[in-house]
């Protein structure tokens with residue numbers, strides 16, 4: 001996987017920001033009963049995901065930005081596809097896209113937030129990979 005080792009990999013695939021092996025969330029973002037619950041620690045490298053209580057509140061600001069990015073992307077895609085949508089149809093398309101992607105936006109925002117505080121550690125990642133292959 002070419003993205004491995006970049007922040008983008010951990011963010012998009014919801015992996016531990018340090019080792020990129022362990023899961024970041026308790027379950028899939030679309031398992032709504034868990035609503036993007038972040039695990040206490042990385043199951044692979046034991047990184048504690050929260051530096052302090054309510055650490056992930058700040059990710060709400062991130063999700064606002066990600067939401068705008070999704071809205072812009074929907075508009076740009078409609079232009080690329082040559083769709084000449086009326087403003088109301090563009091609005092409906094954007095709202096639909098936001099509703100469908102909301103759980104994932106929330107999860108990715110927490111992942112982005114975490115990646116601002118934790119760095120990828122190649123040594124730890126390599127150690128875990130070797131351990132897995134044994």
Ligand SMILES: [Zn+2]
Nearest residue numbers: 016019042045
């Ligand atoms: Zn980890």
